[in-house]
Amino acid sequence: MRANPADYELKSPGTLNGVLSLLAEAPGQWTPIAGGTEIMVQFGTGRMTQRQFVNIFGLPELTAISITPESIRIGAGVTYTAIRNHAEIGEALPLLAKAASWTGSLANQNRGTLGGNIVNGSPAADSPPALLVYEATVDLISVRGTRSIPYAGFHTGYKKSALAPDELVLAITILRPAAGLRQYLRKVGTRNAMAISKVALAGVATLDGETLRNPRVAIASVYHSPYRCLKTEALLADATVSPKLIAEARAALIAEIAPLDDIRSTARYRTQVSANLLEEFLLSLRSNAEESAS
Ligand SMILES: Cc1cc2nc3c(=O)[nH]c(=O)nc-3n(C[C@H](O)[C@H](O)[C@H](O)COP(=O)(O)OP(=O)(O)OC[C@H]3O[C@@H](n4cnc5c(N)ncnc54)[C@H](O)[C@@H]3O)c2cc1C
Known part of the structure; x- marks a missing residue:
């Protein structure tokens, strides 16, 4: 009814x-x-x-975007349209700008907010993999004051979060990525537009010669909430991209994740696609290394 x-x-x-x-x-x-x-x-x-x-729509404290040389702070009430139209976000945080451009339709992007996306807590949401690899911080506010927590600790279960009942998400802060950070994000859905992801994988790393430094990998739709793949990251850290490493990383990722089996896709499909996206991310790093060496 x-x-x-x-x-x-x-x-x-x-x-x-x-x-x-x-x-x-x-x-x-x-x-x-x-x-x-x-x-x-x-x-x-x-x-x-x-x-x-x-x-809470349009409250000035929630719609501000503050840029400093060190960080970018995005109010929780900032819409996807504002994110994708913001030149400095596009330049410094291309994965977040890309995720904003993928979210729903233009009408959704005009109303939908970053804070709403994370509080809603869908495992398939588009912004979280980017926020996880950027190691974002979430500022929470209530009459008791403000506190900041790592976004990685925000989701505590399926549609559960660290937000207290009297709190709002005030803003999301991301430190500016180091120069030379390689960034990857791909969403696999039923269509290219207006589709919730079946799987989405974000990856970042810096290259020291051919050695991977500080790799970070996060995936949507493979856990009760957006998931950062710490075990796979540990395998990749300080390693050199090679066919052997790619095979080991695929196996580590498959062992680490527990993909959803739901109306959008099967766990089997999500497992295979997650490993394929990880491989694509790693191969993109190698081709970047070859380009910069030539
Ligand atoms: C047709 C359609 C297509 C969509 N496609 C996508 C897609 O492709 N990818 C995707 O990720 N999402 C998609 N969505 C979901 C939705 O648009 C996003 O999750 C959006 O970011 C939600 O933000 P909102 O401001 O509209 O949230 P609201 O609907 O206003 O709120 C959502 C939840 O967050 C809470 N909340 C909101 N802001 C705060 C805050 N600052 N502090 C505390 N609690 C807060 C609310 O209480 C509520 O529980 C789609 C939705 C529709 C209807």
Whole structure:
């Protein structure tokens, strides 16, 4: 049965302090709504249990993008359109800009926010693999103050997070990648546009001659939440890309992940594609090394 709007309440305090006070009065009672692109889908099904919503879309503290020589801080309420149109984000964080350009339709990108993407906690979401390999930090805010946690520790289970019921995600901060960082991201879905990923893999590394330094690999849709592949990274660290390393890395990745088996794809397909994407990432590093040596 479709939802009846009269059964729901929406408040729009219009200020960050007003929103935080409301959340603090009765933690868990009021659900923040940013772009609403996740919430309105649930609303449409009539199965949503929350009844009270507080509007946070467009709050200035949540829509700011701050650039310093060291870092880029993106407000949780920044939309995908703002991310993909931001020249410095495109230059310094191409994986995040690419993920923003893949998310849903242009209409989704005009409303959907980075904060909404991570709080929603879908294992298949597009921004998280990039945020994981960039080792992003998440700033949380409540009337009690602010705290920062690594994004890698944000998801604590399927659709569960470290966010307290009276907290908002305020911003996501990423240190500017070192010069020469090789960056890779590929999403495999049913179509090229308007498709949730079956698998998406992000990888970064620097090359010291032909030796991989600080490799980081993260994947969507292979765990209860977006997943950073620490065991595979350990195998790759300080190694040289070779057919032997690629074979070992594929095996390590397959041993490390537990792909989902759901309506979008099978675990078997996701396992194979994850290993193929990892191989593609590693081969791209080798071809880059050959280009820079020639
Ligand atoms: C047609 C369609 C296609 C889509 N395609 C994609 C896709 O390709 N890839 C993809 O990753 N996603 C996709 N999505 C999902 C969605 O657009 C994104 O997850 C989007 O980023 C959600 O942001 P939002 O601001 O709209 O979140 P909302 O719907 O407003 O909120 C989502 C959740 O986050 C919470 N929340 C939001 N902001 C905050 C905050 N600052 N602090 C605390 N809690 C907060 C809300 O309470 C809610 O629980 C699609 C959605 C639709 C409808």
